[in-house]
Amino acid sequence: MSRTTDAAVAEIRDLRVEIDGRAIVDGVDVRVLPGKVTALVGASGSGKTTTGLALLGEYPPGARVTGEIRRTGDGPVGYDGPVGYVPQHPAAVLNPARRVSALLDDIARPHVRHLPRAERRTAARALVLRALSDAQLPDAEALLRRYPHQLSGGQQQRVVLAQALLLGARVIVADEPTTGQDALTKSRVVEQLAAVAARGIAIVLLSHDLDVVRALADEVLVMRAGRVVESGPVERLWSAPRHEWTRRLLDEQRAVQRGGVEAEAQSGQPVLEVRDLIAVHNRRTTVLRAPHLALHPGECLAVVGRSGSGKTTLARCLAGLHRDHEGEILLDGAPLPRSLRHRSRAQLAAVQYVFQDARAAFDEHRPVLHQVARTAMRLRGADERAATDEASATLNRLGLPADLAHRRPGELSGGELQRAALARALLARPRVLICDEVTSGLDTVTRRGILDVLAGLVGDGEDLSLVLITHDLDTARLAHRIAVLDAGELVEQGPAQRILTAPRHPFTISLMETTERLEAGART
Amino acid sequence: MTTHRRFALGLGVIAVPLFLALLGPLFTGEPGPRATSFTLGGDHWLGTDFVGRDVWQQVLLGGRTVVVTALAATALAYLVAVPVALVSALTRLRWLEELLMRPLDVLLAVPSLLLILLVASVLSPGAAGLALLVALVNVPDAARIVRAAAGEAAARPAVEALRMQGESWWRIAVGYVGRSTMRTLAADAGIRLTGVLYLVSTAAFLGVGVAPDAADWAVMVDRNRTGLFVQPWAVVVPALLIVALTMGTNLLFDAALEKKGRR
Numbered sequence: 001m002s003r004t005t006d007a008a009v010a011e012i013r014d015l016r017v018e019i020d021g022r023a024i025v026d027g028v029d030v031r032v033l034p035g036k037v038t039a040l041v042g043a044s045g046s047g048k049t050t051t052g053l054a055l056l057g058e059y060p061p062g063a064r065v066t067g068e069i070r071r072t073g074d075g076p077v078g079y080d081g082p083v084g085y086v087p088q089h090p091a092a093v094l095n096p097a098r099r100v101s102a103l104l105d106d107i108a109r110p111h112v113r114h115l116p117r118a119e120r121r122t123a124a125r126a127l128v129l130r131a132l133s134d135a136q137l138p139d140a141e142a143l144l145r146r147y148p149h150q151l152s153g154g155q156q157q158r159v160v161l162a163q164a165l166l167l168g169a170r171v172i173v174a175d176e177p178t179t180g181q182d183a184l185t186k187s188r189v190v191e192q193l194a195a196v197a198a199r200g201i202a203i204v205l206l207s208h209d210l211d212v213v214r215a216l217a218d219e220v221l222v223m224r225a226g227r228v229v230e231s232g233p234v235e236r237l238w239s240a241p242r243h244e245w246t247r248r249l250l251d252e253q254r255a256v257q258r259g260g261v262e263a264e265a266q267s268g269q270p271v272l273e274v275r276d277l278i279a280v281h282n283r284r285t286t287v288l289r290a291p292h293l294a295l296h297p298g299e300c301l302a303v304v305g306r307s308g309s310g311k312t313t314l315a316r317c318l319a320g321l322h323r324d325h326e327g328e329i330l331l332d333g334a335p336l337p338r339s340l341r342h343r344s345r346a347q348l349a350a351v352q353y354v355f356q357d358a359r360a361a362f363d364e365h366r367p368v369l370h371q372v373a374r375t376a377m378r379l380r381g382a383d384e385r386a387a388t389d390e391a392s393a394t395l396n397r398l399g400l401p402a403d404l405a406h407r408r409p410g411e412l413s414g415g416e417l418q419r420a421a422l423a424r425a426l427l428a429r430p431r432v433l434i435c436d437e438v439t440s441g442l443d444t445v446t447r448r449g450i451l452d453v454l455a456g457l458v459g460d461g462e463d464l465s466l467v468l469i470t471h472d473l474d475t476a477r478l479a480h481r482i483a484v485l486d487a488g489e490l491v492e493q494g495p496a497q498r499i500l501t502a503p504r505h506p507f508t509i510s511l512m513e514t515t516e517r518l519e520a521g522a523r524t
Numbered sequence: 525m526t527t528h529r530r531f532a533l534g535l536g537v538i539a540v541p542l543f544l545a546l547l548g549p550l551f552t553g554e555p556g557p558r559a560t561s562f563t564l565g566g567d568h569w570l571g572t573d574f575v576g577r578d579v580w581q582q583v584l585l586g587g588r589t590v591v592v593t594a595l596a597a598t599a600l601a602y603l604v605a606v607p608v609a610l611v612s613a614l615t616r617l618r619w620l621e622e623l624l625m626r627p628l629d630v631l632l633a634v635p636s637l638l639l640i641l642l643v644a645s646v647l648s649p650g651a652a653g654l655a656l657l658v659a660l661v662n663v664p665d666a667a668r669i670v671r672a673a674a675g676e677a678a679a680r681p682a683v684e685a686l687r688m689q690g691e692s693w694w695r696i697a698v699g700y701v702g703r704s705t706m707r708t709l710a711a712d713a714g715i716r717l718t719g720v721l722y723l724v725s726t727a728a729f730l731g732v733g734v735a736p737d738a739a740d741w742a743v744m745v746d747r748n749r750t751g752l753f754v755q756p757w758a759v760v761v762p763a764l765l766i767v768a769l770t771m772g773t774n775l776l777f778d779a780a781l782e783k784k785g786r787r
Contacts (some may be wrong), residue, residue: 340687361680375689428689515648
C-alpha cells in the first residue's frame with residue numbers, strides 16, 4: 001500500500017460495480033496523479049462514466065459496490081480533497097433560476113468566513129474572478145450577470161469547471177468534454193483542461209474522442225465491457241498498442257482520418273440543384289444564403305461548418321422541413337415544393353432526411369421494425385408483409401439484428417437507432433439522402449460503423465446521392481465534394497481533395513488549422 | 525407488483541361508490557314514513573336527514589344522478605377539447621389556431637358557475653342539459669392543457685420523420701401526437717372529474733338540474749350541513765362516497781400510466 005500512497009491524490013482499487021448481478025465495472029484500478037491527465041477510453045457502455053463517478057463516491061442506484069476508493073485527506077468522505085465533476089451536459093447541473101454570480105458566490109462564501117464581515121464580499125468576488133480566469137473564461141464581469149441558459153455550451157462547461165476550482169478540487173473528472181463540438185471549440189477545451197492540469201490539479205478525462213485524448217492525456221486506460229484491457233503512457237499506447245481492442249480503436253480512428261470514397265463523381269444533369277436560396281427564421285432574420293449548389297447522381301457532398309452556421313437549415317430546406325425560404329430547389333430539373341406537405345409521394349421518397357437525434361426521431365411506443373416498414377408502405381405502396389420483409393432485410397444489411405428490430409426505440413442504443421433511422425430513409429429508395437450530423441455523439445467504433453454503412457451506400461452503384469451535414473472534417477473526408485458554410489454564407493465549395501489540401505477561404509483555412517493542431521497534438 | 529397493488533387498491537376504492545350509484549336504486553324498498561329530522565339510531569341505521577328521511581335510502585338513491593352527470597360531462601368535454609387541441613397543435617395555419625383557441629379564452633374568462641346559472645335561469649335545463657353545460661365550461665381548460673401537451677409532442681423530430689415517411693394527418697395526430705399526450709390527458713382527467721363532480725353538486729345545491737330536496741349525494745352534503753354536529757352521517761357518508769369516487773379514479777389512472785411507462 002505504501003508504494004502508492006506517496007503521490008496519488010486519488011486511487012481506485014479493484015472496483016467492482018454490479019447491477020442486478022451484472023457487473024458493469026469489474027476489477028478496475030486507477031491511480032490519479034496531481035498535475036497529470038488520466039484518460040479513460042472506450043466505447044459507450046464500457047464503464048468509463050461509472051468509474052469516473054466512483055471517484056466522487058457516486059454509484060448508479062441499486063448498485064452493489066466492492067473495492068476501495070481513496071482520496072488524500074480522506075477523513076469524512078472527500079471532505080479535504082473534493083473531487084470536481086464536469087458532466088457531458090453541463091446545463092443539467094447549473095440551477096437555471098440563478099445568475100452565474102450567485103452560483104459561484106455560494107461556493108466562495110464559506111472560504112471567506114474567517115474575514116471580518118465588511119471584507120467578505122470583496123474577498124469572495126476576488127476568489128470568483130480568479131476561478132473564472134483559471135477556467136479560461138474571459139470577460140467575467142459580463143458573464144456573471146447572465147443566467148446559465150444565456151451561455152453557450154462551452155461557457156456552461158467552464159462555469160462548472162470554475163465551480164470545481166472554487167471548491168478547491170484536487171481532482172477534476174471531465175466526462176466527454178468535447179462530444180458534439182466543432183474543431184475550434186474542441187481545441188479550446190483541450191487548452192483549458194491543459195491549463196488546469198498545469199496548476200497541479202489532477203484531471204480524469206472520460207472520452208471516446210481519441211484526438212483529444214492523444215493531445216491531453218499522460219496516462220491512458222482502455223476500457224472494454226467494464227474491464228481495463230490495457231493501460232500505460234499515451235506515447236507507448238499509441239506507438240505500440242498491446243491489446244487487440246486498443247489496436248482496433250486506434251485503427252478505426254486512423255481509418256476515419258485517411259478514409260474517403262475513391263470513386264470520381266460524374267458530371268451531367270445534377271439530381272438536386274439549389275439556386276439563389278435565401279432562408280429566413282421568424283420572417284426576418286436571414287440565416288442562410290446559398291447562390292448555387294449542385295449534387296450529381298452517386299455523389300457524396302459534405303456540408304461543413306461550425307454550429308450555427310446554417311448547415312442544418314440548408315438540409316432542412318432541401319428536405320422540405322424549413323419552408324421559409326426564397327429561391328429554387330430543383331429535383332432532376334423540376335422545382336420541388338417548399339413544404340413537404342405539398343410534395344408528392346414520389347418527391348417525398350426521392351429526398352429523404354436522417355435526423356441528428358435518432359432517439360427523438362422515433363415514435364417511442366412502436367417497435368422499430370414496424371416504423372421502418374411504414375416508409376415502404378406509405379411512399380411506395382408496398383403491402384405490409386412485403387414492407388416488413390424488406391425492412392428486416394435492410395436493417396440486417398445495416399447491421400441491426402432481427403431480435404433488436406422487434407424492440408421499441410427505448411431499448412436500443414444511439415448507434416443502433418441511427419442504423420434504424422438510415423434503414424427507415426432507405427426504404428423509400430431515395431435519390432438523395434440527407435444525413436444531419438448522424439455520427440456526432442457516437443464513439444469511434446460506432447461512428448466508424450455508421451460511416452462504413454454510408455460509404456457502402458454511395459459505392460454500390462444505385463445512384464444514391466448523399467448530403468452529409470457535419471462539423472467534423474474527419475467525416476467530411478468521406479465525401480467527393482465539400483461545401484463550407486460560415487455564418488450563413490456559402491464561403492467555399494469544391495472537390496474534397498482540393499478543400500482539404502488547399503483551402504482558399506480564410507474560414508476554411510482556420511477550420512483546417514484547428515483540426516490539424518488537434519491531430520498534430522495527438523501525434524507529437 | 526406494486527402496480528398490481530395500486531390497481532387493486534384503485535378498483536377497491538372506486539367499486540363502492542360506483543356500485544352504490546349504479547345499482548343502489550335497485551335495493552331500495554318502499555320509502556318509509558318520515559321521522560324526526562336529524563335523529564340517530566332507531567330503525568334508521570344511518571339516521572335521518574334534514575326532512576326526516578332515511579339516510580341509507582337516500583344514499584342508495586342519490587348516486588346515479590351525480591355519477592352519470594359528472595362522467596357524461598367529463599367525457600363530453602374531452603370529446604370536444606381533444607380534437608380542437610390536436611388540430612390547433614398540428615396546423616401551421618396561424619389563423620386556424622387563433623380561430624379555434626381564442627373563443628375558448630373568452631369562455632375561460634367567464635366564471636363557470638355564473639355561466640351555468642345564467643343559462644339555467646333562461647332555459648331551466650334537466651340533468652342532460654346540466655351535463656352539457658358543465659361540459660361546455662370545461663372545454664376551454666381541457667383544450668388548453670391538451671393543446672400544450674400536444675404542441676410539445678408535435679414539435680418533436682418524430683413528427684417530422686413521420687411526415688417524411690408520407691404518413692397521413694390522421695395517423696400523425698392520433699397515432700403519435702394524441703398518444704403522446706395520453707399521460708397528461710389522464711392526469712388532467714382525474715382532476716377534472718373531481719372538479720366536475722363538485723360543479724354538478726354545487727349546481728344541484730343551487731337548484732339547477734336537480735330538485736333542491738332530491739336524493740343526490742351532493743345535495744345531501746349541502747342540505748344536511750346544518751345538522752352536522754347532531755347527525756354527522758347524513759353529511760359524512762355521501763361526502764366520503766364522492767371522495768372515494770374521485771380518489772379511486774385518480775389511483776386507477778396512475779396505475780395505468782405507471783404500467784405503460786414501465787413497459
